[in-house]
Amino acid sequence: MSSRAIPIVPIKIHPRLPRGRFHNGRVAMVLLTQLLFFVTPWLTWHGRQAVLFDFPGSRFHLFGLTLLPQDFVYLAALLIFCAIALFWWTALAGRLWCGFSCPQTVYSQIMVWIERAIEGDRKARIALDAAPWSAKKLALRSASHGTMIAFSLATGFTFVGWFVPVRELVGHVDGWPLFWLLFYAAFTYLLAGLLREKVCLFMCPYARFQGVMFDKDTLVVSYDAQRGEPRGGLKKDATAPRGDCVDCGLCVQVCPTGIDIRRGLQYECINCAACIDACDEVMDKIGAPRGLIRFSSENRLAGKVDSARRLLLRPRVAVYGALMGVVGIATAYGFATRAPLEMNVLRDRAFLVRETPEGWLENGYTANLVNTGDETLILRFRVDGLPGAKLAEPTIVTLAPEKSASVMLRVDAPPEAVQRGSQPLRIVAESVDEAGVSVGEKTSFIGE
Structure with missing residues (x-):
């Protein structure tokens, strides 16, 4: 029985640094997402934090927009839109979200950058893993993991700053804000600093059900076996037929999940396209056309599709797109018609x-008002819908931005204008100096 050498594979995956347009795109997405994440809480809008999810105050501030608990339907609509958009994008281009925008991927990439900057390139990190513990190894590992923990604490502080005014946190974090800071930092370090690709391989449910959203026209990172096989190194005197794949293994070395894309579509592939960059670089060196590994579909690789229009003209893509349009238009209409009062x-x-002493009939009401805008409103009241009805006394209310108030109102009506039982009535609050700012509420007036 012949024995075969089993290659020694490091337990921890140390991806090699790729170079190319897709890698540049991933770097750009990391920088963009982290710029938005870290900078947004520090922006101000009319003297307050521009973006603040104030749960204790039951208010969400989004620049000039303030959402109250009754506006959470917009949040639900946003979540529905994002879910449908993810399905739509997956049907088009597979797990491109995972490879470029997923927080797990983004933070794992940052941790790899930290590790590479302190411990060295892929070969140096693998050698450091295999080396016995020494003062040098302890110093390098302490420096890299200490930097990862510091970055995780910074993300935890910023995360809490989205929910608690961030300037109040500077120099004073305690209680629940401190708990959530440490909680978020700990999970950032655990998931991105320690587990990394294991989250994608074993914990993420998206990898498990993504197949139901794929079809034979979905674009995924694909190896062109017809062009690449049989594999083999470059030999000047070789007479046997050989494909373009030189079996260099760079596509495996740069993969953050450690798979070989040449084995076909695998659930571990996150469509980061690092293997495309590595393979294109090799093709440039040997003078072969790029695209041995590329974004393609099963039908394209088989030569069944010649036009890119098939990518969009598919039932599931059209249905997802239509649903996104309906949800988006309905939400936009709701925002457009939403009054600041x-x-x-x-x-x-x-x-x-x-x-009343004058012989009129009187009903009492409580009007609860909320100013969701950024300007102070001076409001007056009137009644509609019941002939002859009027307020017992004029009422003027001053309502500061993002404040609420309860106002007691008494409505009087002449007996001859009122029927026995209930009849409709409308109470209107309108701004004295802001044209077009008014709100009306239907209620009822009870006669004798």
């Missing part, structure tokens, strides 16, 4: 109807 009216339960 909100009101609800409750009847005074202390009495249904009473007679």
Whole structure:
């Protein structure tokens, strides 16, 4: 029985640094996402934090927009839109989200950069793993992991700054903010600093059900076996047929999940396209056309599709696109018609109807007002819908930005204009100096 040498593979994957257009795209996405994440909480808008998810105050501030609990339908719409967009994008280009924008991928990439800057390139890190513990190894590992922990703490601080005014956190973090800072930092270090690709391989559910959103026209990172096989090194006197793949193994070395794309589509592939950059670089060196590994589909590789239009003209892509359009238009319409003033009216339960000294019939109401805008509103009230009805006394309310108030109102109506039982009435609050700012609420007036 012949024995065969088994290659020694490091337990920890140390991806080689690729070079190329897709790698540049990934770097750009890391920089863009982290710029948005770290800078946004420090922006101000009319004297307050521009973006703040204030759960204790039940308010979400998005620059000039303030969302209240009754506006959470917009948050639900946003989540639905994002879910459909992910399905749409997956049907088009597989797990491109995972390879370029997923927080796990982004933070893992940052941790690899830290490790590479301190411990060296791929060969140096593998050698350091295999070396016995020494003062040098301890110093390098302490420096790299200490830097990762410092970065994780910075992400935890920034994360909390999205929910608690970030300037209040500087120099003073305790209680629940401190707990969530440490919690988020610990998970950032654990998932991105220690586990990395294992999260994609064993913990992420998206990798498991992505196949149901693929079809034979979905673009994925693919190896062109017809062009690349049989593999073999370059030999000047070789007479046997040989494909373009020189079996250099660089596509495996640069892969953050450690797979060989030449084995076909695998759930571990996150479509980061690092193998495309590595292979294109080799093709340039040997004078072969680029694209041995490229974004392609099963039908394209088989020569069944000649036009890129097939990528978009598919039922599932059209359905996902239509659903995105419906949700997006409905949400945009809701925002466009959303007034900076909100009101609800409750009847005074202390009495249904009473007679005034003048012989008129009177009902009582409580108007609850919320100013969701950035300007102070001076409001007056009037009543519509019931002939002859009027407020018992003029009422003016000053409402500061993002403040609420409850106002007691009494509505009087002449007996001859009121029927027995309930009849519709509308109470209107309107700004004295801001044209077009008004809100009305339907209620009822009870007669004798």
